[in-house]
Amino acid sequence: MSQFKELTLQGLWKNNPGLVQLLGLCPLLAVTATVTNALGLGAATLLVLLGSNIAVSLVRNHVASEIRIPVFVLIIASLVTAVQLLMNAYTYDLYLSLGIFIPLIVTNCAIIGRAEAFASKNPVLPSAIDAIMMGLGFMLVLLVLGAMREVLGQGTLFDGADLLLGDWAKALRIEVFHADSHFLLAMLPPGAFLGMGLLIALKNVIDNKLKQRQAVEKGSIARARVTGAAQ
């Protein structure tokens, strides 16, 4: 049980793919202009990650280590294709607004990173838990960043949520404040970079505060951190 707790903590906070590993920055920065887009991409990534971790874990003893990377990529690519077709069928408007970033989930380093660093070395159940937690961690960062940018940029939250969740979600739209002129920078790529930087800084501040509070911090991090391969 403690392993699952540890996996949860790692995925959501300590080794968060967005804030700590800095993986998958390309979709993270590109689609977070609104909460809806962020939620859509986060969910798609979570699905693919879950599928790929399970599949990789299942075949981990049957694939020669020399060809493991192409095999992982094939698995991920087929899953992404499936998710893309699903979104095309059921959430067509969101599919249009996410555009190229759905197929680009294939190249999301967070997914192949988890396949290589965790799923290829662990049984199915822990791999699945790891995928869910990492996926949730990634989605959380997407959501927070999306909310920041949407509020700053156009003063709303969940604008266009009906594209993802169906017509009832129109009621979700919250108008935080009304602005005659939109703060375009928040919606444009520079706003994503600035917001991301601020989020990472905030996490570091919280970490430092926590560290000060618990004078003896015992980290039992056994796994290697996957860094240096940001998209």
Add this chain to the structure above:
Amino acid sequence: MSFKIASSPHQHNQRSTAHIMRLVALACLPGIAVQAVLFGYGVLVQLVLAIVTAWVSEALVLKLRGKAVLPRLKDNSALLTAVLLAIAIPPYAPWWIIVIGTAFAIIMVKQLYGGLGNNLFNPAMAAYVLLLVSFPLQMTQWLPPLSLQSVDLTPLDAVCSIFTHYSCSGFSLSQLQANIDGITMATPLDTLRTDLGRGLTLDESLNRPVFFTFAGTGWLWVNLAYLAGGLLLIQQKVISWRIPLAVIGSLFVLSAIATLAAPDTVAGPLFHLFSGGTMLAAFFIATDPVSASTTNKGRLVYGALIGLLVFLIRNFGGYPDAYAFAVLLANMAVPLIDYYTRPRTYGHRPRSELK
């Protein structure tokens, strides 16, 4: 008997940062005065707003960073950033424009990089770009000079329209922008750009009332005033002559060549030098001691690069004036420029002689 042993440098410059910053801000005064007289008092309101915002945000961040607040506020660097930004934006832009811009300049561009002396980019220009990219409408509403305006603007009108978007007598900014004939006027650079885009020749465009003098009504005097302030700074040895000369020189040479090659579609060098923000940028903005190049040869390269970029963007780019973009791009090139223009250390021979 004891000797006083002092380490190098033995030559001292008695001027403190605060003194230099104050001199630069003071040298802006003629330009500000001319701007206020010819274009209305909006610029003064913007100055007050900018300075207050700069001080508040500087104090706030210093407090958060656990640094002493007062000594840093007294070095006048935040004040100068605020002054430069307030001059650069349209004088009747709504109040929140300057507040957002100044806060961004001080908090994000200056303090997050480590405060005075550590910022990669010129804070005022980075904030200007932020505003121009985020609020294109408000950042391009320049009023024509007072002599061409159909409505007389009092100082109170300046306050009213900055805070409420309407002058005290109820005119909106776009109404104020219209001249006596009811035609909306933009800055000379903008007008020229639009006209050339519509297929008019240079001469046809220059016949408009906004170009009463060769550089545009009013703008010539504003630029001359900043030129005077800048020359004073060079005379006082506050700034080096190299950057302004290189900026102006490269813009002059490039536009002279271009206007000889295509006389109907490219404005001449005098128009480029005395229109828009040329003098302000060349003497006050490009010479920022923190973000500009620091070697003598490098300063020439840096200035010439700004001139080149301004020429390219004004004539072929998407914006009528381009100093903010040019300065930021040149800021990025500064580490490279400095690396290749390092001066020879005293007592060492240049590498070419060693071989």
